[in-house]
Amino acid sequence: MPAAVTFRNVSRHFGAVRAVDDVTVEIAEGEFFAMLGPSGSGKTTCLRLVAGFEQPTAGEIAVFGQNMAGVPPYRRPVNTVFQDYALFPHLNVRDNVAYGLMIAGRGRAERHRAAEAALELVQLPGYGDRKPGQLSGGQRQRVALARALVLEPRVLLLDEPLGALDLKLREQMQEELKALQRKLGITFVFVTHDQGEALSMADRVAVFNQGRIAQVGAPSDVYDRPATPFVADFVGSSNVLPPEVTGRLAGRRLPASLRPELVRILPPGAAGSLATARVISTQFHGAVTRVHLSMDGLDLAALLPRGARVPEEGAAVGLSWDPDDLHLMDGT
Amino acid sequence: MRSERAPLWLKAAAAAGLLFLHVPILIIFAYAFTTEDKTYQWPPPGFTLQWFGVTWNRPDVWQALGLSVRVAAISTLIALVLGTLAAAAMARARFFGREVISLLVILPIALPGIITGISLRSAFNLGGIAFSTWTIVLGHATFCIVVVYNNAVARFRRTSASLVEASMDLGANGFQTFRHVTLPNIATALLAGGMLAFALSFDEVIVTTFTAGQQQTLPIWMLEELVRPRQRPVTNVVAMVVVLVTFLPILGAYYLTRGTDTVAGQGK
Numbered sequence: 001m002p003a004a005v006t007f008r009n010v011s012r013h014f015g016a017v018r019a020v021d022d023v024t025v026e027i028a029e030g031e032f033f034a035m036l037g038p039s040g041s042g043k044t045t046c047l048r049l050v051a052g053f054e055q056p057t058a059g060e061i062a063v064f065g066q067n068m069a070g071v072p073p074y075r076r077p078v079n080t081v082f083q084d085y086a087l088f089p090h091l092n093v094r095d096n097v098a099y100g101l102m103i104a105g106r107g108r109a110e111r112h113r114a115a116e117a118a119l120e121l122v123q124l125p126g127y128g129d130r131k132p133g134q135l136s137g138g139q140r141q142r143v144a145l146a147r148a149l150v151l152e153p154r155v156l157l158l159d160e161p162l163g164a165l166d167l168k169l170r171e172q173m174q175e176e177l178k179a180l181q182r183k184l185g186i187t188f189v190f191v192t193h194d195q196g197e198a199l200s201m202a203d204r205v206a207v208f209n210q211g212r213i214a215q216v217g218a219p220s221d222v223y224d225r226p227a228t229p230f231v232a233d234f235v236g237s238s239n240v241l242p243p244e245v246t247g248r249l250a251g252r253r254l255p256a257s258l259r260p261e262l263v264r265i266l267p268p269g270a271a272g273s274l275a276t277a278r279v280i281s282t283q284f285h286g287a288v289t290r291v292h293l294s295m296d297g298l299d300l301a302a303l304l305p306r307g308a309r310v311p312e313e314g315a316a317v318g319l320s321w322d323p324d325d326l327h328l329m330d331g332t
Numbered sequence: 333m334r335s336e337r338a339p340l341w342l343k344a345a346a347a348a349g350l351l352f353l354h355v356p357i358l359i360i361f362a363y364a365f366t367t368e369d370k371t372y373q374w375p376p377p378g379f380t381l382q383w384f385g386v387t388w389n390r391p392d393v394w395q396a397l398g399l400s401v402r403v404a405a406i407s408t409l410i411a412l413v414l415g416t417l418a419a420a421a422m423a424r425a426r427f428f429g430r431e432v433i434s435l436l437v438i439l440p441i442a443l444p445g446i447i448t449g450i451s452l453r454s455a456f457n458l459g460g461i462a463f464s465t466w467t468i469v470l471g472h473a474t475f476c477i478v479v480v481y482n483n484a485v486a487r488f489r490r491t492s493a494s495l496v497e498a499s500m501d502l503g504a505n506g507f508q509t510f511r512h513v514t515l516p517n518i519a520t521a522l523l524a525g526g527m528l529a530f531a532l533s534f535d536e537v538i539v540t541t542f543t544a545g546q547q548q549t550l551p552i553w554m555l556e557e558l559v560r561p562r563q564r565p566v567t568n569v570v571a572m573v574v575v576l577v578t579f580l581p582i583l584g585a586y587y588l589t590r591g592t593d594t595v596a597g598q599g600k
Contacts, residue, residue, distance in 0.1 A: 051497075051501060052500075053497055053500075072500070072505070073497070073500040073501050074500050074501070074502075074503045074504055074505050075503075078501075079501055079502065080497075080498070080501045082494045082497070082498055083494075084492060084494055086492060086494035086495050086497065086498035087498075088495060088498070088499075088513055088516075088517075089517065090516040090517055099499070099502050099504075099512070100502035100503050102512075103499075103502060103503045103504045103508055103512070104503055147498075147502065148501075148502075151502065151503070
């Protein structure tokens with residue numbers, strides 16, 4: 001069975017700017033796939049290439065094995081939830097949701113039935129008569145979702161759909177989106193710059209950097225075994241050790257990633273201490289305390305769980321970690 | 333915080349300003365009923381309704397009115413099509429020389445009418461084009477397009493570009509998208525622009541003087557009538573009817589477009 005979406009050596013250049021640069025990836029059917037990266041990393045352009053709003057400069061995009069070259073957006077088996085929702089301001093919620101069905105020439109009664117069902121799916125039953133301007137941000141986002149889902153696409157594209165929502169609502173929508181995707185079983189391709197969102201929702205994450213995919217993998221893979229210093233730094237926070245330091249500590253001259261929560265702080269000179277450092281500052285974050293350290297001039301961070309003894313600022317301490325947790329990165 | 337109430341002198345000045353603007357129009361109306369038809373004598377020596385009947389039976393009035401309506405309608409129609417197309421291109425596309433073209437589109441309304449008129453007249457002469465209704469229409473279309481363009485381009489800029497993409501994404505081709513999304517979103521702007529264009533064309537004198545042959549539009553007819561010391565109140569009757577007839581659609585447009593500036597979901 002072909003993949004839901006296939007990128008084969010896809011590039012999209014805008015003049016001299018390589019927005020997307022030789023991307024190759026397969027997204028499986030039924031997968032919740034996140035495209036993660038900072039702004040300008042090419043993730044949104046990739047989504048727009050699938051939707052058909054952009055044409056690749058080189059390479060090929062296929063949806064369920066069908067080459068999408070020259071296929072306009074209105075003939076693609078995908079639908080999009082836009083970042084600004086793009087609800088039609090002159091139509092009420094019901095007609096917004098039923099828009100695709102109206103274009104497809106379905107009858108009025110059928111349209112309204114389907115629109116109401118879709119609104120129920122996104123937990124907005126009975127909102128059909130309102131205008132988009134009368135809805136809150138979270139409600140608009142649900143309408144946008146219903147409008148895309150009513151056409152029963154095989155692939156749903158979501159462009160930073162939660163970006164405009166406040167934190168509480170965003171966390172709630174994350175759970176709902178995930179539940180919805182499981183229930184419908186269709187492929188979700190989700191663009192976000194929020195690494196927490198990508199890690200918590202996606203089955204697999206592609207980390208974008210400068211138009212290229214730096215790493216693709218399950219969230220735990222990407223977090224535990226970042227392929228490049230960029231991934232280590234962008235996904236979660238990490239201590240990236242330069243090759244010289246790693247060479248001294250682990251015997252191989254490669255950059256390494258060491259997650260702050262895996263760093264243990266010991267009394268100076270304690271048995272099992274792998275390095276010594278000085279405490280620069282400590283910050284209380286509630287669940288954890290963040291300790292800012294200097295190891296021979298190299299800045300490191302360590303996270304202490306609640307209850308752990310917090311060293312004093314300026315104190316000399318010993319550091320240790322499980323050798324497996326010092327992850328060497330041989331990617332570029 | 334200062335008092336919400338305006339001082340008395342400001343109210344008086346505002347009232348005086350409004351009176352200055354509108355009392356002359358009422359005087360024009362009053363002369364339509366005067367019994368004296370050679371000079372404009374104030375106060376009118378007596379009042380009569382006879383000029384309405386006289387006006388009704390003057391074929392030159394009907395001819396001028398018909399020509400003006402025809403010219404304004406055709407110019408507005410041309411302006412709606414070309415102005416909307418130009419606005420769509422300018423609001424969306426980015427290309428070399430875009431600002432220059434934008435300026436060239438707006439220029440006809442900035443130019444004095446006499447320049448537009450003279451240049452069109454010499455162009456028609458050079459091209460060997462005989463003066464007709466169509467040469468008047470061409471002259472009027474030059475500034476009608478600008479009015480429609482300005483209204484439409486402002487609306488296009490405030491309309492999210494992703495609406496068009498959303499429509500395409502939901503299966504609508506270019507024509508369906510224009511019909512179901514673009515047009516409804518710019519409709520009130522086009523209505524307002526169209527009415528303004530119609531009104532501008534309807535009372536245009538200067539460009540018309542240069543681009544009309546022997547034909548008389550209503551404003552030109554009025555100008556000629558004022559010089560003739562005979563049946564003068566007929567001009568006033570026509571003026572009054574024109575004011576009433578043009579006031580109603582403008583009032584209608586005001587109520588139609590009221591409140592649409594805060595169209596849903598376009599806050600950003």
